[in-house]
Structures are given as C-alpha cells and as structure tokens.
Amino acid sequence: MQKFDIAILGGGAAGIIAAISAGRKGKKVVICEKMPQLGKKILISGAGRCNISNHDLSEAHYNPEARGIVKSVFSRFGRERIEKFFNELGLKLYSDGKRIFPVTNQAASVLKVLEEELKNLKISIEFDFEVNHIAGSANGFIVKSKSGKTISCDSIVITGGGKTYPSLGSDGSCYGLAKAFGHKIIEPVPSAVPLLAKDRFCHLLQGQKIQCIAKSIIDGKIQKEIEGELLFTKYGLSGTAILDISEDISIAINRLGKIGVQVSIDMAPFIDKPSLKKEIETRISRHFAIENLMIGILPNKFSLVFRDLFKGASVEKIVDMLKDKRFDIIGAKGWNEAEFTAGGLDIKDIKEGTLESKLKKRVYFAGEILNVNGERGGYNLAWAWASGFVAGLTE
Ligand SMILES: Cc1cc2nc3c(=O)[nH]c(=O)nc-3n(C[C@H](O)[C@H](O)[C@H](O)COP(=O)(O)OP(=O)(O)OC[C@H]3O[C@@H](n4cnc5c(N)ncnc54)[C@H](O)[C@@H]3O)c2cc1C
Structure with a gap:
C-alpha cells in the first residue's frame, strides 16, 4: 500500500489548490478523485469563463454564521494572495x-495552469478513486475506494464539494465520511437556482427577459432585494436577479418547510410610481387599448x-401590479440547475484559521463541503481557493 503525508479527497478547485499548497511545503501528496479527470466543475464555472474571485472579497458576502471562519481564512489567503x-x-x-476572470475568458486555462503546477510538484493523482471509507491506523489513516483500492496517509484534507451538478462528481458522498468522525451536516439545499411558480404570467411570457427589481418575501417580510435580469420560464422565474435572491427561498421551502413564500417583481424599476401613474393616465387619455398600455416600456409580448x-382595474391598481407583481413560489429547481449548495458541514466543529476538525486531529476540510455559501460573483471559487490553500498547509 502506498504511503503519503497527505491525502486530498476530491480533486476540484479546493482539492487541487490544497495539493499545491501541501506540495510546496515539501509534503508527499496524493489526490483521490472519483472522476477520470480533475476540476470538472471549474470547466463549467462562469458559463465557461470562470469568475475566479471578486475585488470586493470579504466575509460580508457569505452566510452570517460562516463569516468568522471566512475572515480567518481570508486573513491568511485573501484576494491579493489569490490573484498573486x-x-x-x-x-x-x-x-x-468587480468580478475577476482570466484574460483568455476560458475556464480551461485556469484548470490547465493548476494541472501544470501539480505536475511540477509531482503530486500523485488517483483517478476513478471514489473514497467510501476512512479507517484509523497506528500512524494516521487508511483511505479506501469503492473499488477496493487503499492508500495510507498521516493527514487528510476532505474537499468532496457539495451536491450541485452531481454528474460532474460532487454528489454529497463526502458528507458521510465527515459524519463518521461525528460531524453534523446542515441540510444541504440548492442555491443560486431558478424558482418554481404556478402563474399564467410565467407560462405566457416564457422566454421573455426584462430588467427588474426582485424581492424575496418570507413570513411576509422582505429578505433580499436585487436589481437585475428576470427570465420568465414555463415553470416559473429565472435570470440573475432570481438566482441572487434564491438562497433564502430555497432554505425556507426545502429546509424549513415554510409556505406562503413569494417573490415581488418591480417590472419598471427605472420609473417611480407617480411618474408611472401619470404616464398610464396619458396613455388612457390617448385611447391606448388596455393590453397596449405598457408598449415602449415593456416588451410587446406583455400585451x-x-x-x-388590467381588466376593470383602477390606474392605482395597475401601477401596483407593475411595481409589485407577486408570484407564489412553490419550490426551487433541483441540483442539476443550482450553482451552489447552501448547507453542508457545520462549521462550529471546524477550527478557524487552519480548518482542522475539532473532532478528529489531522483531518481538514475545505471548499463547498463546508456550510459556507458565498454570493454569486466569484465568491464561491474564492472560498474554494482560499480554504483549499489554508487547509493544505496542515499545520
Ligand atoms: C454551473 C456553475 C457555475 C459556477 N460558476 C461559478 C463562478 O463563475 N464563480 C464562482 O465563484 N463559483 C462558481 N460556481 C461554484 C463553484 O464552481 C464551486 O463552489 C466550487 O467549484 C467548489 O469547489 P470544491 O472543490 O469545493 O468542490 P467541487 O468543485 O465540486 O469538487 C469536488 C471534487 O470532489 C470529487 N469527489 C466527490 N466525492 C468524492 C469521493 N467520495 N471520492 C473522491 N472524490 C470525490 C468530485 O468528483 C469533484 O471533483 C459555479 C457552479 C456551477 C455548478
């Protein structure tokens, strides 16, 4: 059986950079990756452009419970270190x-430079090695694959990712490995995900995009408000504004079982209510047909x-419907359409600064497997790079 100083379980963004940081310290490192290729998710990130980080990188862009650990990691490996x-x-x-991309606009370039560095550092890679058991040994651990292969190591970094796009490798199987050490899992739910709404509006307008202000409303209270693109789909709502407000909604429905969740859409964000009222009154006085009241302001398909x-509605009511159209949300799309996982390993059991488990010495975690959820805009990869680099230091 081959013996290593450090085994990295999962060769995505966090695992690759953890291997590099450990290799640069002179450690003998192996990456155990269940797929026949590393970094499959890197390749599809940012629609193939790979938004690797953000100029405004700080803990404020992550879920509140994660901000302490995120700050501790960014203080060791933050925006400048990532870029360098x-x-x-x-x-x-x-x-x-504020988003940072490779000049090639190719996620494949990001993976290529990382793979070259792995080669340069002579990092071993075990492909098709789906870890399904970790046993303690006299000096460390024995890592076993589903097909019966084993390797031995002193320390472990678990970087198996979350649950999105399971066909690319990360399907939540590493949560079980963490649970075996006593770690608690905060129920993972899809985030940055399109939403399901039963509304004729969506059906009739499917394929139509507009600029809007979207608000998530849970328990009657506005949670988040984002200006951006809305895309009507056959099943509900999508587009960047919806992806950006989807996390609270997905948690409310999928984890907390809440009902009565809504999205409010301001379909004319560039015009205030009094001006819109005046505009509609003018159009009515000019005998515009009711279905054409918004031509030139909204796309023709809205007719x-x-x-x-609008039938029988007062001008005030029409303005309200345009500035605050409510959609009842009945769910979110699933793991195959979500960009991130909200939830994962409870970070209360992870040491700030080093990312070592508080429950098992010489076991470290990094990346999306942890309950650290960043906003869209490069924050999730930035977390994967930073946490992977820090975990790979395995001090
Ligand atoms: C469509 C899409 C676009 C995105 N775009 C962006 C973007 O532009 N910017 C951004 O910041 N974030 C983006 N993200 C999110 C970002 O890609 C992830 O947060 C990040 O890749 C997570 O890295 P990771 O290494 O933690 O996990 P992953 O990249 O998921 O890697 C985990 C690895 O572990 C392997 N693995 C899993 N289980 C096992 C096992 N049991 N044994 C062995 N190996 C295992 C998997 O095969 C995989 O290779 C996007 C995500 C998606 C889905």
Missing part, C-alpha cells in the same frame, strides 16, 4: 466590474397578459 497565486502560475487576469390582468 494565479499570476505566478502564468494566468493573467482582468476585471469585469398577452395585460388584457386579463
């Missing part, structure tokens, strides 16, 4: 607003829904 790390590997970066919606 990639620059030194030869990956040139540029900014699109399909406005005849029924």
